[in-house]
Amino acid sequence: MTPELERGDRWIVFVLKWGSVLATVCMLGGVVGVLATAGGRALQVGPPLPFRTLFIELIQGSPYAVIQVGVLMLLLTPVLRLVAAVGSFWMKRERRYALVSLTVLLIIVFSLLLARPG
């Protein structure tokens, strides 16, 4: 019989499962919103909005902004999964793997710095 999953590993499962579900629900809400408010207009295809504009558009109820929030949630899910992995290995007293996970997290932070979001 498979032994019970350790608490730290349950965090990893929780983040992966709910991160993707919440992001998909958010994007689905946005897609439904686009369909509901289209009124004969074409799909507004374009690059992601800068964060400040995204916030304003979100307050104004733009469905495209809702989709973008969903996309961001999906992008952040693996990052949170890494945070959960650091915690999980640390709790299991596997410091070497906690350090490896932390290094991967730092590589992702490095890619975020390279990305310089607007």
Place this chain on the structure above:
Amino acid sequence: MTLFAVITGLVLLGVVAGLFGALVGLGGGVIVVPALTLGLGLPIEYAVGTSLVCVIATSSGAAASYVERQWTDLRLGMVLELATTLGAITGALAVLYIPDSVIKGLFALFLLYASVSMLRRRTSAAQVEITGAPPPYRVRNLHLGLGGAYVAGSVSGMLGIGGGPIKVPMMNLFMNVPLKVATATSNFMIGVTAAASAFLYYSRGDVMVAITGPVAVGVFAGAVLGSRLAPRIRSRWIRWILVLVLFYLAALMLGEAFAFHLSAREQ
């Protein structure tokens, strides 16, 4: 085309990609990128950026399930992620200096490789899922694995795919990792690898939000549907269909790559 038709088409594209991914372990990027470039005429960097987000959607649910069943080698996955994430960043940066025609040609070659490796594979992802617990093993050739993981990450960051067809055989054949564990561990790594390059594409404005949303929703639905259907469907036929589709897409992508290259030379 009406907005309703466009969104329905994008959702259906996602469903097909997610369904193939769940049923035969290959889908997501290999279907989304050619469909967006060939079908919608989207520049390849936009298709790759969009696909990387969808790849995260495909892998997250499956990865959660594999970790829950304790098939994932979390330690090996984290160590190899050191290389896949660095590779992904390299791939996403390299794209800036490589002509579109070359990327399309590379994508076509990857499609051919993936379809040939699928033809040679006797055990499908669906069969891997329903058999018993993985046997004990000891990881070998870690240095070689790290090199292979770097290549898989670079290919993922450059072409917008998960890279399973590179990582799974590498772990299984050269690192002594059982197929089931290799499949689960590869899936576990995909999300973080894709995120490393997806942030770069996102900041460059290459993730088309209005296209990504419907496709990602479809991918998620297709993956859920596929995981339910997997034990009841004979994956052999699905595999053959996917192989034919991949050959067809590879031919079209090669044609586009040559046409683009020739027109660029004429100018």
